[in-house]
Amino acid sequence: xxxxxxxxxxxxxxxxxxxxxxxxxxxxxxxxxxxxxxxxxxxxxxxxxxxxxxxxxxxxxxxxxxxxxxxxxxxxxxxxxxxxxxxxxxxxxxxxxxxxxxxxxxxxxxxxxxxxxxxxxxxxxxxxxxxxxxxxxxxxxxxxxxxxxxxxxxxxxxxxxxxxxxxxxxxxxxxxxxxxxxxxxxxxxxxxxxxxxxxxxxxxxxxxxxxxxxxxxxxxxxxxxxxxxxxxxxxxxxxxxxxxxxxxxxxxxxxxxxxxxxxxxxxxxxxxxxxxxxxxxxxxxxxxxxxxxxxxxxxxxxxxxxxxxxxxxxxxxxxxxxxxxxxxxxxxxxxxxxxxxxxxxxxxxxxxxxxxxxxxxxxxxxxxxxxxxxxxxxxxxxxxxxxxxxxxxxxxxxxxxxxxxxxxxxxxxxxxxxxxxxxxxxxxxxxxxxxxxxxxxxxxxxxxxxxxxxx
Amino acid sequence: xxxxxxxxxxxxxxxxxxxxxxxxxxxxxxxxxxxxxxxxxxxxxxxxxxxxxxxxxxxxxxxxxxxxxxxxxxxxxxxxxxxxxxxxxxxxxxxxxxxxxxxxxxxxxxxxxxxxxxxxxxxxxxxxxxxxxxxxxxxxxxxxxxxxxxxxxxxxxxxxxxxxxxxxxxxxxxxxxxxxxxxxxxxxxxxxxxxxxxxxxxxxxxxxxxxxxxxxxxxxxxxxxxxxxxxxxxxxxxxxxxxxxx
Numbered sequence: 001x002x003x004x005x006x007x008x009x010x011x012x013x014x015x016x017x018x019x020x021x022x023x024x025x026x027x028x029x030x031x032x033x034x035x036x037x038x039x040x041x042x043x044x045x046x047x048x049x050x051x052x053x054x055x056x057x058x059x060x061x062x063x064x065x066x067x068x069x070x071x072x073x074x075x076x077x078x079x080x081x082x083x084x085x086x087x088x089x090x091x092x093x094x095x096x097x098x099x100x101x102x103x104x105x106x107x108x109x110x111x112x113x114x115x116x117x118x119x120x121x122x123x124x125x126x127x128x129x130x131x132x133x134x135x136x137x138x139x140x141x142x143x144x145x146x147x148x149x150x151x152x153x154x155x156x157x158x159x160x161x162x163x164x165x166x167x168x169x170x171x172x173x174x175x176x177x178x179x180x181x182x183x184x185x186x187x188x189x190x191x192x193x194x195x196x197x198x199x200x201x202x203x204x205x206x207x208x209x210x211x212x213x214x215x216x217x218x219x220x221x222x223x224x225x226x227x228x229x230x231x232x233x234x235x236x237x238x239x240x241x242x243x244x245x246x247x248x249x250x251x252x253x254x255x256x257x258x259x260x261x262x263x264x265x266x267x268x269x270x271x272x273x274x275x276x277x278x279x280x281x282x283x284x285x286x287x288x289x290x291x292x293x294x295x296x297x298x299x300x301x302x303x304x305x306x307x308x309x310x311x312x313x314x315x316x317x318x319x320x321x322x323x324x325x326x327x328x329x330x331x332x333x334x335x336x337x338x339x340x341x342x343x344x345x346x347x348x349x350x351x352x353x354x355x356x357x358x359x360x361x362x363x364x365x366x367x368x369x370x371x372x373x374x375x376x377x378x379x380x381x382x383x384x385x386x387x388x389x390x391x392x393x394x395x396x397x398x399x400x401x402x403x404x405x406x407x408x409x410x411x412x413x414x415x416x417x418x419x420x421x422x423x424x425x426x427x428x429x430x431x432x433x434x435x436x437x438x439x440x441x442x443x444x445x446x447x448x449x450x451x452x453x454x455x
Numbered sequence: 456x457x458x459x460x461x462x463x464x465x466x467x468x469x470x471x472x473x474x475x476x477x478x479x480x481x482x483x484x485x486x487x488x489x490x491x492x493x494x495x496x497x498x499x500x501x502x503x504x505x506x507x508x509x510x511x512x513x514x515x516x517x518x519x520x521x522x523x524x525x526x527x528x529x530x531x532x533x534x535x536x537x538x539x540x541x542x543x544x545x546x547x548x549x550x551x552x553x554x555x556x557x558x559x560x561x562x563x564x565x566x567x568x569x570x571x572x573x574x575x576x577x578x579x580x581x582x583x584x585x586x587x588x589x590x591x592x593x594x595x596x597x598x599x600x601x602x603x604x605x606x607x608x609x610x611x612x613x614x615x616x617x618x619x620x621x622x623x624x625x626x627x628x629x630x631x632x633x634x635x636x637x638x639x640x641x642x643x644x645x646x647x648x649x650x651x652x653x654x655x656x657x658x659x660x661x662x663x664x665x666x667x668x669x670x671x672x673x674x675x676x677x678x679x680x681x682x683x684x685x686x687x688x689x690x691x692x693x694x695x696x697x698x699x700x701x
Contacts, residue, residue, distance in 0.1 A: 011653070011662025011677055013646035028679060098482075110546045110585040141480070148493055148530045149542070149586055149596065151606040184480035187490040190530030192584065206488035206516075208527040224482055265590065267548050271643040272653065273590035274660070293643025309547070309585075339589075341548065355547040359584050365527075 004253070007043055010274045012291050016282040018253060018261045019043055021237040022275075024122035030156070032163040035124040041244035049124055050169060052243040053131040057177045060243070065136035072247035073259035074239070078104055078195075078232030079307070079336050081258070081325045084133075084239075090219035091137040091227040100228040101134050101142040102204060102218075103236050105157075106188050106195040108147055109308035110359060111339035114263040114275055115233040119146060119153040122237060123160030129239035131174065131181050137229060140180045144233070145200050148189045158185045192363035196411050197230040199365065210367050211411035234263055254280035258324035262338050266292040269299065269344035280324040284314075287323060288342055299344040303428070307336020309356050310416030312423030313349070333423070349431040353424050354382035360417035371414035374405035378421055390435040398425050464505035466513060469602060470494045474513055484514040488524060492531055500536040500579075500600035529583075536579040537572040539624065542596040546585035552592035553614070558582060560614045564621065577625060591659060597632055607632040609657050616657070634658045636694035654681075654695065665699065672699040 007017045009026065019026055020042055029039050029049075039049030056065060069085030076082045091099055103126070107115040118126060130142040146154050161183050164170040172180045191209045193199045198212040201222050222228025238260070242250060250260040258280035264287055265275040271293030278287065284304060288294060295301060303313040306323070311334040314321070318331040328335045343352065357379040366372045378401055381394055398421060405418040425432070473494050477487045491514065495506040502525050511521040525531045532540070541561075543554050558569060561580050565573040572579045588594040591610035595617075599605045609620060609632060616637060623631035637655045642662065645651035649664040654676060663676040674684075674695055684692035 008646055008677070011642055011646060011651055012644060026678065107587045108585060109587075111548065111589055113587045113589055116587060143480075147587075148528075149583075182480065184477070186486075187493050189489050189493050189496075189528035190583075191528055203489060204486060205483070206485035206524065208524055267589035267592065268551070272640075273592075275590070290644060341589075347551070352547055355545075355550055359546055362529075362584055 004279065005043075009276050010291075011272070012276065014276075014286075014290055016278045016286060017276055017291075018279055019277045020241050020261050021118055021122060021125060021234055022263060022277045024125055025117055028121075030121060030123065030160070032124060032160065032167055032169075039125070041241040042249060045245055049240075050128055050175075052240040053128045053169070054175045054177075056132045056135060056243055057175055057179055060135075062136050062138060065132060065243075068242060068247055069136070069239070072242045072250040073254075073257075074235065074242060074250070075258065075260075075325070076232055077234040077238070077262060077338070079109070081335065084231060084235050085136075087219060087231070088133065088136045088229055090217065091229065092220060093138075095227065097226045098141065098224075099137055099139040099226060100223045101130060101137075101139045102197075102200060102223065102228055102230045103130060103142060103144040103233055104195060104197065104200060104230055105144050105146040105150070105153065105233045106192075106200060107150070107233070108192040108195050108363075109310065109337050109339055110356070111265065111267055111305065111308045111341045112337045113265045113267075113339070114337075116150050116153050117275070118233050118237050118263075119144070119150070120156045123157045124164070125237045125240055126157070126233060127160060127164050127170065127183060129236035130183060131170075132239050132243060133229070133231060133236055134181050135179065137227070139229070140182060142181070142183045143186045143204055143223075144183070145186045145188060145194070145204060147194070148187055154185055154187055161185060191365070192359075193365045193411075193413055196413060199411070200230065201228060208365075210365055211413075213410075255322065255324045255326070257326050258335075262323075262335075264291075264323070264338040264340055266340045266342065268305075268340075268342040269295055269347065270342050271296055278323070281322040281327070283320050284323050284340070285319045287340060288319070292342070295342070295344050299346065301342070302345050302347055303343040303349065305333075305341040305343070305420070306338075307334050308339040309341065309359065310334075310419060311336045312419050313343075313427060315427055334419075349424050349428045350382065350385055350435060353421055354379070354386055356420050357382050357417070360413065364413060364417070368410035368414070370405045371409040371411075371417065374401050374409075374414065375417045377401050378417065385432065385435050385439075388435075388439050390432065390439040392433070392436050394436070395425050395429055395432055461505050461508055464503075464509045466495075466506070466509045467498060467602065470498065470510075471513065485516055488514060488516065488521065489528065492521070492525060492528075496531050497598075497600065497604035498602060500532070500538070500540060500598075501534060502531040503533075535572065536600070537577045538600060539578050540598045540600070541578055541580045542583040542586070542598065543580060544584070544586045544588075544592070544594045545582040548589040549586075549593040553612075554582075554593040554595075556614050557593060557595065557612060557617050560617060561621070564618065575625065578621070608659075610659070611637040611655050611657060613637065620657075630690070634688060634691055636691055636698060639695070639698050656691065672696055674699075 006015045035049035074084045194203045194209040199209040203209040267273045301316040321331040361375040361379040402418045402422040405414045511518045595609040597607040640653040642651040654661045661676045666673040
């Protein structure tokens with residue numbers, strides 16, 4: 001892509017960087033007064049926050065809000081990339097019941113670190129986006145579900161909400177307009193599964209975080225069986241800019257089918273891990289080498305996980321793939337939450353998979369058998385392999401288990417657990433075979449109580 | 456039912472207020488359950504059956520239903536913990552960056568297994584799943600229970616630094632969990648010809664550039680997030696100065 005002006009972010013100046021949702025972080029704008037006086041919607045825009053929400057509340061019809069979000073090509077930034085405007089349009093218009101906006105701040109995908117900073121350091125942009133999103137489908141109440149570990153996010157977003165109520169930006173008559181909008185910060189309690197949309201709804205309602213059957217989709221029957229829209233924090237934080245800078249501003253950036261910008265978080269074997277807001281379509285190699293400082297001297301790339309731990313591993317030959325939903329998919333992986341984990345030649349892929357399997361086995365909610373049993377089996381097999389009991393038939397066995405989980409689990413957690421293992425077995429069999437050659441044989445499947453919790 | 460044998464617990468005023476303030480935000484009282492239980496966790500360092508029953512009564516919910524929720528969520532602990540719960544992230548980025556060494560050091564220092572409380576009653580170390588602070592691996596949270604519950608990030612830790620933090624807490628130092636300098640790292644791709652570095656601290660890493668002016672080593676952090684360290688965190692300032700001299 002690289003056609004813009006080079007902006008400085010996180011100590012890097014590059015033309016693929018286009019700060020939008022992160023502008024307030026750069027400028028240190030946390031307080032309402034600063035946001036109203038100094039916040040810019042896009043890098044070279046006029047200062048003055050909350051102007052987009054006020055304009056939308058006064059003058060823009062719900063249909064037009066949805067239309068403009070669709071035109072801007074706003075896609076959900078939590079993982080699936082579903083068009084946000086289209087999602088908002090799914091809310092039935094004829095049902096005389098309350099509607100809810102549930103903002104997903106349950107950031108938990110290993111490798112991802114973006115929503116936390118937006119909630120902590122750009123809270124008013126999130127609130128402004130929520131106001132606009134609420135009006136698009138007739139909601140008067142927004143909830144932001146934040147994972148329990150993010151104590152600072154819960155506190156700082158909560159303070160910002162209080163400020164907004166005090167200034168008449170939230171409440172019964174925001175900006176003096178007769179369209180009540182209420183906003184509540186809701187706390188999670190340490191369950192990755194609650195990032196799955198229907199589990200999140202269960203959790204908000206005070207239940208165990210179990211996923212629910214779809215259909216009915218949450219847009220039709222969600223919180224308390226009322227229409228509920230679930231959007232990621234970053235998606236909502238992107239909304240205000242669309243209504244100030246205009247749809248064209250977004251479609252002029254990124255690619256045709258993935259327009260606009262995205263926050264990427266880069267971690268693993270790079271010299272300068274960190275996050276940057278970039279145009280979709282920036283080559284993965286540019287992100288790794290020019291933003292994250294490249295690999296350490298003398299190291300070679302072994303694999304890239306482009307979108308968080310649940311995405312298939314990509315081989316080094318795909319490193320020039322443009323970072324947009326379609327291209328990454330074509331290269332055999334997924335953009336996911338844009339949490340790029342870089343693995344170099346010192347990394348043992350089997351150990352990575354053992355670690356991920358541990359994560360998913362712990363986080364499986366236990367509702368459905370393929371995921372509950374399958375994640376545990378995959379963990380046990382990986383533990384046996386790394387403990388010297390690997391057998392050549394393990395590759396086929398793992399592949400078989402993966403096929404029993406993938407697309408057969410009740411919710412996407414099963415897929416998330418299966419896909420990285422499937423890709424490791426298919427694309428990096430030599431990593432496993434190394435273990436088989438040196439294996440001492442034996443090594444019965446041991447059930448090890450690995451999760452240490454005072455539970 | 457076990458509930459009948461529990462001793463009576465009056466919820467602290469601050470938790471009752473927390474619940475009352477949220478009643479209007481939801482159509483049902485049950486929706487406040489998880490946030491309310493988390494307040495108990497913060498206050499007591501665990502969710503005891505007594506606290507769970509008090510919350511159940513406050514929200515008019517069956518005790519069994521509340522206990523089933525408590526048993527689902529990892530952060531609600533059901534045994535007593537030390538004054539500080541230390542959550543060491545064990546997911547890959549942090550494991551790769553040495554989280555296992557931190558845990559091993561803790562076991563050796565205190566002879567306490569993961570999940571157990573140290574004999575001095577100060578610490579309970581847990582291995583937790585991804586804290587989503589992967590660029591600051593290994594990532595660790597120190598959670599100090601009580602009415603004034605305080606969370607601290609303690610990231611980018613080395614074994615030496617971890618040991619130092621633990622020892623200082625033991626000796627009662629009030630600022631043991633202050634933001635500390637871990638290292639100063641040259642930036643791989645500086646954006647201009649200034650001398651750019653990463654200031655890696657126990658909270659975060661800050662892009663910054665250095666300047667030597669009038670015999671002084673000046674540090675400009677790119678976001679101005681650290682503010683005037685001389686005023687706000689003189690110890691961190693001194694650590695940076697010492698590192699720059701060295």
